[in-house]
Amino acid sequence: MTESNSFSRRDFVRTAGAAAAVSVLAGDTALASVRKGRRRYAIVGTGHRATNMWGSDLLQRYADVLEFVGLSDTNPKRLAASKEMMGAACPTFTSFEEMCERARPDLLMVTTVDSTHADIITRALDRGIDVITEKPMVTDERQVKAVLDAERRNRRKIIVAFNYRYAPKHQKIKEILASGEIGPVTSVDFQWYLDTTHGADYFRRWHRLKSKGGSLWVHKATHHFDLMNWWLGADPVEVMAYGELNVYGKANPFRYTHCRPCPHKARCPFYFDITKNERLMKLYAAAEDVDGYHRDGCVFREDVDIYDTMSAVVKYSNGVQMNYSLNASMPLEGYSLAFNGERGRLEIRDYERQPWQVEEDSEAYLLKNFTGKRQKIDMPNIKGGHAGGDDRLREVIFRSPRVPEHMRLPDSRAGAMSVLTGVAARRSIEQRRPVKTAELVRL
DSSP states (O other): OOTTTOOOHHHHHHHHHTTSOEEEGGGTOTTTOOOSSOEEEEEEOOSHHHHIIIIIHHHHHOTTTEEEEEEEOSOHHHHHHHHHHHTOOSOEESOHHHHHHHHOOSEEEEOSOGGGHHHHHHHHHHTTOEEEEOSOSOSSHHHHHHHHHHHHHHTOOEEEOOGGGGSHHHHHHHHHHHHTTTOSEEEEEEEEEEETTHHHHHHHSGGGSHHHHOOTTTTTHHHHHHHHHHHHTOOEEEEEEEEEOOSSGGGSSOOOSBSTTOTTGGGOTTOOOGGGOHHHHHHTGGGHHHHOOOTTBOTTOTTOOSOSEEEEEEEETTSOEEEEEEEEEESSEEEEEEEEESSEEEEEEEEEEOSSOOSOSEEEEEEETTTOOEEEEOOOOOOSTTTTHHHHHHHHHHHOOEEEGGGSOOOHHHHHHHHHHHHHHHHHHHHTSOEEHHHHOOO
């Protein structure tokens, strides 16, 4: 492993905060424990993220602890393309059950359509297979219960790939809050901005349907809700939310099935030329005759039933109130975040993409009551997927370094609480009332 694309164990512990009490992950989770020899590792769902993050990258960096034994996808053309891109030598399967029978994995990575996670996770656990799943863990409260029940009865483990926790800048926020600099937190202001490239992309894909991704309240905001649960060390207890579809879907006067043959492409600002992306062409366009899935789908299709403009007030078990918003059609990408405490305020502005140059990707300031001063906080600026979070998450999963308690791997409960925040928000909009998470599932 080179220093350019990963962190050593020593570096990980140092940047994680040496003052925190450390513990060995292997002591309490079968997933974090690397057994003697290599773990038999398989992937179900071979799209873009699986092929990179959980495929070729692992083959290059973790071949000493992982043996790739199978890839599974219902689309045989995408399956073949992904295997080639990964450089994997393992067998491929269009049947998940057949892969489990013949490849006999003991560790499964789930990167399928969100709504299918629960069934796959449950079947894997029932076979005695440990699971890593991309967020969201599941998409509704019934699936939450099914997955947690399966984990308990089989005494296996689930890890949810909340890579944002492992970005050094987010870890820095966690440590500042824990230090008591601003006193007990009373409220939070959290605004997330998706631009007209990234935000629009959700409306091109299967994510545009609640039945597939649970809406952006679940698919996207799950990331943000997990961060907040983790930062605050508290559970969400009640959500009041609002949501509208203002820009995409039926809002436009013209539409088509997908971009390549669209007669409106010359005047559509959301036209996406997938032919310029060789990887997407191989994985999706070359395989679309099998399942009809267009990766360059029209963002204005009338079947879009998720929201692009969302806001909510979330109450937490420690009394904190959060004002949250997510907008998916902005001219910039990033977030604004502020923690208000009894003794001060911590402000963060994170820049991902915007039509001007910034000196730092993240800016943070500490303001103390009665001092009249603002202190600039140096924020880590780590390159790599999700601000360095991807590399760090994989290192903890597959190498089991010693880490502070707050950097332990996100488990099924973390997955459940983040999902339930989004489900409560979705139900609040539909029923026009505050929704308590305890109404959905009692954990």
